[in-house]
Amino acid sequence: MTAATTRRPVVDRFTPLYPASAMRLPVIPSLPMPRLPAPPPDVRNLSPHYRDHYGPHILREYPAGDSGGRIAVIDKAFPHSVYDLMLLATIGDDRTIASSVSDVPEAMLRTLLTFCGQFVRYVHARSTQRRFALDGAQLMIGTNYDPATVDRDNGQWWDKRMHWHLNCWPATVYRDASIMPLGEVNDLNRRRALVDPIAYLAAQIMHDAFRTQPLPAGCRLVGEADMPCDGGPVGFKITVPGWDFLHNAACARLLVHLHDVAAGAYAQLRQCFTGSLAASPPWTRPGLLPPGQVAANLDDLAWLSEPSRRGLVVLRSLLRDVTAGEMDLMRADMTLANRCLTLAGLDYHLGFWSPPQPDSSRGHPPVYLVMQFKLLSAIGSSPAIAGGVASILDRFHGPTMSAQQTHLRRQFQDRFLALLDCHTPQAAP
Numbered sequence: 001m002t003a004a005t006t007r008r009p010v011v012d013r014f015t016p017l018y019p020a021s022a023m024r025l026p027v028i029p030s031l032p033m034p035r036l037p038a039p040p041p042d043v044r045n046l047s048p049h050y051r052d053h054y055g056p057h058i059l060r061e062y063p064a065g066d067s068g069g070r071i072a073v074i075d076k077a078f079p080h081s082v083y084d085l086m087l088l089a090t091i092g093d094d095r096t097i098a099s100s101v102s103d104v105p106e107a108m109l110r111t112l113l114t115f116c117g118q119f120v121r122y123v124h125a126r127s128t129q130r131r132f133a134l135d136g137a138q139l140m141i142g143t144n145y146d147p148a149t150v151d152r153d154n155g156q157w158w159d160k161r162m163h164w165h166l167n168c169w170p171a172t173v174y175r176d177a178s179i180m181p182l183g184e185v186n187d188l189n190r191r192r193a194l195v196d197p198i199a200y201l202a203a204q205i206m207h208d209a210f211r212t213q214p215l216p217a218g219c220r221l222v223g224e225a226d227m228p229c230d231g232g233p234v235g236f237k238i239t240v241p242g243w244d245f246l247h248n249a250a251c252a253r254l255l256v257h258l259h260d261v262a263a264g265a266y267a268q269l270r271q272c273f274t275g276s277l278a279a280s281p282p283w284t285r286p287g288l289l290p291p292g293q294v295a296a297n298l299d300d301l302a303w304l305s306e307p308s309r310r311g312l313v314v315l316r317s318l319l320r321d322v323t324a325g326e327m328d329l330m331r332a333d334m335t336l337a338n339r340c341l342t343l344a345g346l347d348y349h350l351g352f353w354s355p356p357q358p359d360s361s362r363g364h365p366p367v368y369l370v371m372q373f374k375l376l377s378a379i380g381s382s383p384a385i386a387g388g389v390a391s392i393l394d395r396f397h398g399p400t401m402s403a404q405q406t407h408l409r410r411q412f413q414d415r416f417l418a419l420l421d422c423h424t425p426q427a428a429p
Contacts, residue, residue, distance in 0.1 A: 012188055014197035014376070016314050023183030025234070027194045027382075028391035031177055032398030034405055039077050042396075045159040049094050053159070059085075060417055062115075062424045065107035068092045071115065073420070074163075075413065078395040082405050083132065083168040083412050085119070087112055088161055099147040099160050101255040101350070102263075109252045112164060115420060116141045116352075117246035119166045122416050124243075132412055136171035141246075142351020142370075144380030145259070149344040151282040152330075152337040155380025156347075167383065171356065174386035182390075189338055192376045194390040199234045201311040202373030206236040208305045209265040213257065216250035217241070222368070233353055233384040235372035243367055246352070255350065258371060266346040272297035273316060280344055283327055291316050338378040347374040349381040356385075 045053040050072060060073040074086040089112060091098050091105075098104045104112075120139060122128055129135045143164045144155030185191040207221060215221070218241030238254075245251050271277055273294055274286040289297070294316045298309045322330075322341065330337035349372040355365050372381070382390035401409065 012191070012197070014192075014318055016318065017197040017201055017311070018195075019200055022195060022200065022234075023181060025182045025195060025390070026179045026388045027182045027185065028174075028177045028179055028386060028388045029185050029187075029190055029194065030394050031174065031386075031391045032394045033079060033173075034082055034401040035395065035398050036077065036079065037400050037406070042078065044157065045161075050088060050090055050159075050161065054088070059413060060420065062111070062420065064089070064111040065105045067105050067108070069105065069108045071108070071112055073115075073417065079409075080165060080167045080393055080395065081169050081173065082401065082409050083123075083134070083137075083170070085166045085413060085416065087115055087164040087166065088159070089163065090161065097147075097160050098162050099156065100145050100162060100259050101143070101252070102259045104162065106249075106252055106256070109255070110249060111424075113246045113251055113255075115424075116164060116166060117243060118419060118423070119416060120243045120246070122419055123168050128412075128415070132170070132408060133172070134168065134170055136356050138169045138171075138174065138356045138383075138385040140165065140167045140169075140351060140353060140381070140383045140385070142349055142353075142381055144347075144349050146343060146345065146347035146374075146380075148279060149347065151344065152334060152341050153378035154343055154347055155349055155374060155377070165351075165381070169383075169385055174391075177386040177388070177391070179386065179388050189335070189378060190392060193379045193392055194382050195234050196372070196374045196377040198315075198373055198375035201308065201315065202375075203234070203236040203371075204311065205265060205269075205304070205308045206262060206371060206373070208303055208308050209261050210236075210258070212303075213261065216245075216248070216254055218245070219254070219369075232355070232368070232389060233370045233372060234389055235349075235370045237371075238369045240352070240367050240369050242364060243352070243354070245367070254369070258350065258369075262348060262371065262373075263346055268301060269298075269312065272301070272312075273319075282344075283331055285322055285342065285344070287321055288316070288319055338376075342375055343377075347377075348372060349374075351381065353384060 047053040054074050057075045057077060058072050059075055061070045064071045069091045072088040074088055076084060076086050089098055089104050101109055123134060143162055146154040146156040147160050182195055219238050222237045222239050267277055273288060275289050276286050280286055295313050298312055330341055351370055352367060353370050354367045382392055385391055
């Protein structure tokens with residue numbers, strides 16, 4: 001007779017950073033995405049020019065602003081969906097790597113966000129929904145930021161240039177997704193990728209830093225209780241007045257302001273924890289100050305709320321310095337590095353999310369601007385789809401796209417490009 005096996009719970013030393021309710025969050029640990037029949041090698045973009053890396057995957061280039069910048073529309077080599085695209089921002093001759101919304105001229109950011117808004121309008125158009133069976137589709141428009149981490153997986157690993165993902169998942173893709181509570185995800189790296197241990201505390205800290213900041217008309221700060229009952233992403237959130245807000249100049253300014261506030265808060269907290277603002281070379285991390293000194297430093301931050309201060313004191317108790325021997329082990333094992341080594345600097349996903357709308361006659365669902373911060377996650381975004389607050393898209397082991405899917409993908413992209421061509425002059429190569 002075989003004894004029944006008992007599943008041992010995953011022990012995560014960073015569990016104290018999660019609220020108890022987090023372990024009950026509905027998540028999708030793996031959602032296979034169709035792959036291209038012959039993808040290129042899966043490598044980081046270390047080329048001197050973006051065209052050297054993306055080559056034939058560049059579908060269009062459009063001028064953006066008066067500084068010689070371009071927005072390249074790229075067919076992803078490893079798609080997030082059959083129906084997706086990527087927008088890559090480049091400045092001048094591409095020698096300067098613009099990693100964030102704050103690194104590009106406002107005119108360029110406004111053009112990029114206009115493209116994002118046109119993508120949403122395109123997907124929501126009845127003609128598009130009928131042709132590609134997109135009624136009830138889930139959208140996610142967003143970008144990842146982490147220029148500092150180059151020694152382990154992170155949200156901006158493959159290209160440190162700012163790039164925006166335009167993702168659309170038909171309802172048929174996620175209708176039968178396997179949803180489970182976060183606490184039942186036994187792979188620690190996967191659990192942290194779904195909901196990073198710092199997610200709730202960082203959202204609270206960002207709320208502290210932003211609570212006295214002005215917001216554009218129609219925008220407001222929200223909490224977890226304000227999210228729809230059918231799922232929504234964890235993080236710092238602002239409601240915005242619909243998808244058309246992406247076309248508003250106030251949207252670009254809000255994104256820049258969010259980045260600047262986050263970067264300023266992170267710099268202050270890094271100094272509280274380490275006594276230094278200096279960037280760390282790869283495969284090093286700054287030494288931590290004693291817990292008592294960190295707590296005293298946090299007391300000097302007048303903008304920090306008491307719950308945030310307590311949470312940061314807990315975080316300090318969970319962190320420890322890495323020995324040279326341990327770092328050598330992690331250099332030889334990326335999985336170990338992803339599990340044990342914190343990200344090297346400020347890391348976040350910034351994007352727009354709205355619950356799917358199965359019936360367009362029911363009115364307009366709310367649209368949220370969401371900022372998710374990461375401490376250990378190996379990926380940039382775990383999109384909230386299918387009623388789950390997060391999901392991991394398997395872009396490497398899913399089924400190969402059928403000939404019909406490949407044809408529909410190209411049709412979907414070509415029709416959107418034709419829409420952009422009507423409104424934007426195409427850049428010369």
